Each structure stands twice: as C-alpha cells, then as structure tokens.
Amino acid sequence: MNHGIKKDLPGYSYLMMAGHICTDISQAAVPALLPFLVIDRGIDYAAAAGLMFANSILSSLVQPFLGMLSDRKTMPWLMSLGMLISGLGIALIGYLESYWAIFVSVLFAGLGSAMFHPEGGRMANRVAGELKGRGMSIFAVGGNIGFVIGPIMATAAVSAWGLKGMVVILIPVLAMTGVFISQQKHFIQYTSASNLKDNSLELVAGPKDNWPGFAKLCVPLFIRSIVATGIQVFIPLYWVVILMQTQKLSSMMVTVMAISATFATLIGGRLADRFGFRRVIYLAFGTLSPLIVLLLLIQNVSLATLVVVILSAAVYIGYSPSIALGQKYLPNQLGLASGITLGLTVSIGGICSPLLGKIGDVFGLTAALYVLAGIAFIGFIGAFLIDET
Structure with missing residues (x-):
C-alpha cells in the first residue's frame, strides 16, 4: 500500500489542487461581483461588505468542528459535496433580486467551502506521503489559481449575459465533483495506509501537539485575513470611486491581485525553506502598512496597479508556510x-468586513483603507510571537 502511495503521489496531489481550484472559483467570484451588484442592485458599501461577511461567517463557525470530525472519521465525500454546494450558491445569485436572498445564497456557498477545506487539507497532507511541504504547496496554490480564474469567469459571464450568466460556474464544479466522487475508494485507501504508518510512528516517537505555538501563529493569520478581505472588497471599489475606472477594469483588479498572490505563494514556500517561517512572515507584515499608505498617495492608475501587485504578494507570501507550520504544530490534529x-x-476577514464597510460608508473609502493599514501594523507586531518550531 505504501508503495502505491509513493507512485500515485503526483497525480493525487494535483487532483487535490484541482478540487481546491474549483471550490475557490466560487469564493473568488464574490468580490468580483460586488461592483456589478453595487451598480445594478443599488447596494451600498456596507451591504457589499456584508456579502463578504455572508461568505465567511457560517464557514468560520463550521470549519473547526468539521476539521475535528474528519480527524476522527474519514469523510472524503465532504469534498465533493462542498464543491457542489459552493458552486450552486454562487450560480443562484443572478436569479435573485432581494438583497437578503442573495445574502443567504452567498451564505450557502460559504458552507460549501467550509465542508471542502478541512478534509481537503487533511487529504492533501496524506497523499503527499513524506513530501509534506511540496504537497501542501501544490494544494495551497490551487486556492490561488481559483482566485485567479474566479474573477475572470465572473467578469466575463456577467459582461456577456448579466448576473444570470454566473450559472456557467457550475461547468467546472460539476465536472470536478464527478471526478472526486469516482475517487472516493482511493481517498479512503490513502487515509487508511497513512493512519497505519502514523500509528506505528507514534509507538516509537510519540509526536505531541504544540497548542501554544499554534495559538501564536493564529494571531497574525487572523490579521492577515482581515487585510486580505479588505483589499479584495475595497480595491475594486477604489478603482471605480476614486480612480474613476470602469466596472470591468475594477473587477479585473481582483484577478490581478490573485495572479500576484499565486506567484507569491509559490515563492513564499521556497523562501521559508531557506530562511525560516518567521522571517518570511516578518517580511510580509513589515511591508503591508507602507504599501497601503503608498497606494492612497498615488493617483496614477498604472503606478497604483504596480503597488497593488506588490501588496497582494505581501499578503500571500507567508500563506503556504503558515499552513505547513500549523500542521507541524498539530501533527495529531491535521483536519483541525x-x-x-x-x-x-x-x-x-469576511466577518470583520462589514465594520470596515461601515467605516467606508461614513468616512469614505480612503479612511477605510487607512484603518486597514493600522490593522496590518498590529499583525506585524503579532508576527513576532510566532515560534519557529
């Protein structure tokens, strides 16, 4: 069985990446749709941020419990069901007129994401065999690629067919759901073989969970989430309201940020292997606040785009090292x-986004982004609490 795992590792690692892509396509579509919803549905900034909240709140509440459950019982079917639910939630948006109906649909999509990620991350760790860093890097990049494709698909579909065109998102989702369903037996086999190996290692080495180290890691990760969501919500709106660009160009900024994030995720893992996890995270948080402030001082669209590319890279360069480090802290709780x-x-970040949206409504987008710069500085301080091992 172990020989089979080593032989099939690349294929199954990339399969997990593909599932991550299809799940996060749905999530990535939400910020790209906000400018269209603001104009076509007449929602305000707080309501737009509220949709990011809807995409996050149920996911936040459910995911840790699903993670703990997956540590105790193998449930690979959660990945297939999660992908399907997430895609359906986004596809329905174009057929709904009421803001609260849209809110519930986005909430539904967030639930699907919550179902996929714990089991998906756990399975990616298992199929990686001894190459944990490589396997988790491949899986993490899948999310970044999804955030590249999602805005492109959303912008193209809405531009061509209106908001109802978002139904096209179901094409890749249904295809990948079918592939994952066909591989259920193999997923179970991988987990069973890995569990046997882990049990034999525990008898010899007895790996322990480092909860204090994991808790310290979560502090800057929470801050990073707020900053990441903030720029996803406000950068497209900033392009329309402050820089006076079109809805299409503003939505494409989500794709620009996602492309930058993808390369940063790949580079971040290599930098962390060479220089250490903490140094990469210090570098990321040390540049966030200055870059946000610099963006607000620039009126040239080309220069502003360059700053956003660097800003997005800074947000994501510590992403895959953080995932691997978190699993290293909790070797017995991979799902959690x-x-x-x-x-x-x-x-x-989605939970906190309505507050930032309210600041934007009352004091303007510029004020909201200055607040975001202050929050990023708090994350820089929190990064110093992280243990290297």
Whole structure:
C-alpha cells in the first residue's frame, strides 16, 4: 500500500489542487461581483461588505468542528459535496433580486467551502506521503489559481449575459465533483495506509501537539485575513470611486491581485525553506502598512496597479508556510489545523468586513483603507510571537 502511495503521489496531489481550484472559483467570484451588484442592485458599501461577511461567517463557525470530525472519521465525500454546494450558491445569485436572498445564497456557498477545506487539507497532507511541504504547496496554490480564474469567469459571464450568466460556474464544479466522487475508494485507501504508518510512528516517537505555538501563529493569520478581505472588497471599489475606472477594469483588479498572490505563494514556500517561517512572515507584515499608505498617495492608475501587485504578494507570501507550520504544530490534529489555517483564519476577514464597510460608508473609502493599514501594523507586531518550531 505504501508503495502505491509513493507512485500515485503526483497525480493525487494535483487532483487535490484541482478540487481546491474549483471550490475557490466560487469564493473568488464574490468580490468580483460586488461592483456589478453595487451598480445594478443599488447596494451600498456596507451591504457589499456584508456579502463578504455572508461568505465567511457560517464557514468560520463550521470549519473547526468539521476539521475535528474528519480527524476522527474519514469523510472524503465532504469534498465533493462542498464543491457542489459552493458552486450552486454562487450560480443562484443572478436569479435573485432581494438583497437578503442573495445574502443567504452567498451564505450557502460559504458552507460549501467550509465542508471542502478541512478534509481537503487533511487529504492533501496524506497523499503527499513524506513530501509534506511540496504537497501542501501544490494544494495551497490551487486556492490561488481559483482566485485567479474566479474573477475572470465572473467578469466575463456577467459582461456577456448579466448576473444570470454566473450559472456557467457550475461547468467546472460539476465536472470536478464527478471526478472526486469516482475517487472516493482511493481517498479512503490513502487515509487508511497513512493512519497505519502514523500509528506505528507514534509507538516509537510519540509526536505531541504544540497548542501554544499554534495559538501564536493564529494571531497574525487572523490579521492577515482581515487585510486580505479588505483589499479584495475595497480595491475594486477604489478603482471605480476614486480612480474613476470602469466596472470591468475594477473587477479585473481582483484577478490581478490573485495572479500576484499565486506567484507569491509559490515563492513564499521556497523562501521559508531557506530562511525560516518567521522571517518570511516578518517580511510580509513589515511591508503591508507602507504599501497601503503608498497606494492612497498615488493617483496614477498604472503606478497604483504596480503597488497593488506588490501588496497582494505581501499578503500571500507567508500563506503556504503558515499552513505547513500549523500542521507541524498539530501533527495529531491535521483536519483541525487545516480547518483553522485554511478556513477559519481566512473567513475571519469576511466577518470583520462589514465594520470596515461601515467605516467606508461614513468616512469614505480612503479612511477605510487607512484603518486597514493600522490593522496590518498590529499583525506585524503579532508576527513576532510566532515560534519557529
């Protein structure tokens, strides 16, 4: 069985990446749709931020529990069901007129994401065999690729067919759901073989969970989530309201940020292997506040775009090292660690986004972004609490 795992590792690692892509396509569509919803549905900034909240709140509450459950019982079907629910939630948006109906649909999509990530992160760790860093890096990049494709698909579909065109998101989702369903037996086999190996190692080495170290890691991860969600919500709106660009160009900024994030995720893992986890995270948080302030001082669209590219890279360069470090802290709770580092710490930004949206409504987008710069500085301080091992 172990020989089979080593032989099939690349294929199954990339399969997990593909599932992550299809799940996060749905999540990534939400910020790209906000400018269209603001104009076409007449919602305000707080309501737009509220949709990010809807995409995150249920996911935040459910994911840690699903992670703990997956540590006790193998449930690979959660990945297939999660992908399907997430896609359906976004596809329905174009057929709903009421803001609260849209809110519930986005909430539904968030639930699907919550179902996929804990089991997906746990399974990615298992199929990686001894190559944990490589396997988790491949899985994490899947999320970034999803956030590249999602806005492109959303912008193209809405531009061509209106908001109802979002139904096209179901094409890749249904295809990948079918593939995952066909592989259920193999997922169970991988988990069973890995569990046997883990049990034999525990008899010899007895790995312990480092909860204090994990808790320290979560502090900057929570801050990073708030900053990441903040720029996803406000950068497209900033392009329309402050820089006077079109809705299409503002939505495409989500894709620009996602492309930058993808390369940063790949580079971040390599930098962490060479220089250490903490140094990479210090570098990321040390640049966030200055970059946000610099953006607010620039009126040239080209220069502003360059700053946003660097800003997005700074937000994501510590992403995959944080996931791997979190699983290293909790070797006996991989599902829970994945549910928190891949889910809860990401979703917390959506929970806080309505408050930032309210600041934007009352004091303007510029004020909201200055507040975001202050929050990023708090994250820089929190990064110093992280243990290297």
